[in-house]
Amino acid sequence: MKDNLMAFGESAARDLGAPCCCGPASEGDDREMPGYSVCRFVDSFMETPEGAVPVVKTRLERVDHLGTLAARCNVGRSDYRVAPGLYAVGEPTETAPVLVTANYKMSFDAVRRTLSGMNAWLLVVDTKGINVWCAAGKGSFSAEGVAAMVTKTGLTQVVSHRKLILPQLCANGVTAREVKKRCGFRAEFGPLRASDLPGFIQSGLNADAGMRRITFTLKERLELMPVEVSLTGRHLLWLVPALFLLSGVGPGFFSFSQAVLKGVAAWSALFTGILAGAVITPALLPWLPGRAFAVKGALAGLLCGLPFGLFYWNEVGMGSLFALICWLTAVSSYLAMNFTGATPYTSPTGVEHEMKRAIPAQAVAVIVGLIIWLAAPFTG
Amino acid sequence: MKDLRYIDNMATLKLHTDLCVGCGLCTTVCPHGVFSLEGPKARIDDLNGCMECGACARNCPVAAISVNPGVGCAAYIISGWIKGKDKASCGGGCC
Numbered sequence: 337m338k339d340n341l342m343a344f345g346e347s348a349a350r351d352l353g354a355p356c357c358c359g360p361a362s363e364g365d366d367r368e369m370p371g372y373s374v375c376r377f378v379d380s381f382m383e384t385p386e387g388a389v390p391v392v393k394t395r396l397e398r399v400d401h402l403g404t405l406a407a408r409c410n411v412g413r414s415d416y417r418v419a420p421g422l423y424a425v426g427e428p429t430e431t432a433p434v435l436v437t438a439n440y441k442m443s444f445d446a447v448r449r450t451l452s453g454m455n456a457w458l459l460v461v462d463t464k465g466i467n468v469w470c471a472a473g474k475g476s477f478s479a480e481g482v483a484a485m486v487t488k489t490g491l492t493q494v495v496s497h498r499k500l501i502l503p504q505l506c507a508n509g510v511t512a513r514e515v516k517k518r519c520g521f522r523a524e525f526g527p528l529r530a531s532d533l534p535g536f537i538q539s540g541l542n543a544d545a546g547m548r549r550i551t552f553t554l555k556e557r558l559e560l561m562p563v564e565v566s567l568t569g570r571h572l573l574w575l576v577p578a579l580f581l582l583s584g585v586g587p588g589f590f591s592f593s594q595a596v597l598k599g600v601a602a603w604s605a606l607f608t609g610i611l612a613g614a615v616i617t618p619a620l621l622p623w624l625p626g627r628a629f630a631v632k633g634a635l636a637g638l639l640c641g642l643p644f645g646l647f648y649w650n651e652v653g654m655g656s657l658f659a660l661i662c663w664l665t666a667v668s669s670y671l672a673m674n675f676t677g678a679t680p681y682t683s684p685t686g687v688e689h690e691m692k693r694a695i696p697a698q699a700v701a702v703i704v705g706l707i708i709w710l711a712a713p714f715t716g
Numbered sequence: 717m718k719d720l721r722y723i724d725n726m727a728t729l730k731l732h733t734d735l736c737v738g739c740g741l742c743t744t745v746c747p748h749g750v751f752s753l754e755g756p757k758a759r760i761d762d763l764n765g766c767m768e769c770g771a772c773a774r775n776c777p778v779a780a781i782s783v784n785p786g787v788g789c790a791a792y793i794i795s796g797w798i799k800g801k802d803k804a805s806c807g808g809g810c811c
């Protein structure tokens with residue numbers, strides 16, 4: 337009986353194909369359970385010997401894209417997960433391949449969108465909402481976790497074969513033979529990128545060399561940029577008032593007008609340094625000379641320091657300008673060095689090697705800059 | 717990767733050829749094509765391409781590979797210096 341206003345509102349809205357007053361129209365079908373809501377990426381449910389398994393959509397919708405965008409911009413990025421467990425793509429039978437992935441929503445989305453038109457099982461392992469590569473590196477994507485999910489989902493009842501396809505990039509955390517030992521499923525490493533999964537499956541589970549090699553293209557680097565900028569921005573925020581105060585120090589103890597003049601110059605130096613280290617360096621990575629990121633970053637800093645210097649040529653004194661360029665180069669170099677964590681080719685031994693040399697150099701640049709900056713008002 | 721190379725002569729990777737049984741798993745898991753199979757044994761082709769992720773050593777069935785594995789992330793290493801290696805984190809930066 338839909339005799340109350342609320343139910344009428346809902347059914348009327350559904351008839352019109354428009355959301356009712358209080359948000360999107362509920363689907364209101366028999367999948368509803370008190371206290372649960374169906375995820376947007378679930379298309380339907382299919383019956384298996386282990387109960388109902390959600391069938392996922394292979395097309396990303398606006399909410400998925402918005403979520404990806406937000407995560408890329410570092411909004412709610414550390415809590416962007418899907419529930420671990422078994423999912424279906426298409427109409428998989430008991431012989432369909434089982435693909436394993438992390439429960440980071442972006443990893444999950446990357447896999448399901450690439451499988452459009454295919455039939456497969458998707459075993460989502462609990463990696464604490466972290467992507468495949470980082471989870472494996474940190475130990476939350478492990479043979480133990482994979483085997484635990486196989487057991488929990490009752491996979492042996494759902495498929496007749498005993499084979500799992502793991503993403504290649506989890507191999508630094510998952511020991512394949514350990515998976516077999518724990519749950520009886522043979523673990524094979526599939527391609528490195530989700531987008532190569534269809535090719536891999538169609539060729540009878542064979543990956544060619546290209547599918548096994550990591551890349552770090554301009555597009556991949558640019559996608560990382562917003563996170564870099566927002567993270568570094570947060571870390572360097574305290575510099576904004578600090579630079580303003582430092583800029584006011586002069587013969588009359590503190591001059592507000594001088595603080596405004598020089599403070600703004602110092603802020604734009606900081607901004608230029610961030611631009612050089614977190615935007616220019618990642619973008620121009622292969623073309624900047626040097627192997628060490630700190631060197632690449634310092635060069636990018638100097639490169640950006642050139643127009644900066646020309647712009648402020650007559651604005652602040654020569655000494656102050658020199659100090660600003662010292663600072664922005666140090667900032668750029670430091671941020672570039674931090675970009676090592678986002679790249680897929682830097683060895684920890686190499687990073688430590690470069691840090692032990694670069695951090696003292698960056699510190700010297702900052703201190704020299706600071707001395708000149710503070711001395712400038714006194715020397716005229 | 718051909719276009720992006722990191723600092724040379726850093727990798728702690730070692731292959732003990734005498735132990736290798738030539739299963740080829742290291743050539744499968746390595747994202748940088750560091751290994752190749754030469755006859756019945758694996759061979760290191762591109763030592764400087766190694767990023768010390770540890771995938772090969774973890775999956776080699778006979779422990780013929782040794783490497784000091786870790787993450788090549790400055791923020792992680794700094795936090796390791798400050799808080800000790802076990803508690804290190806990237807602070808949400810890279811991972």
Ligand code: SF4
Binds near residue numbers: 729747773
């Ligand atoms: S440690 Fe990683 S990058 Fe180095 S050889 Fe092994 S699998 Fe390749």
Ligand code: SF4
Binds near residue numbers: 736740743757775776
């Ligand atoms: S994984 Fe080990 S045994 Fe297999 S080929 Fe490589 S080094 Fe040899």
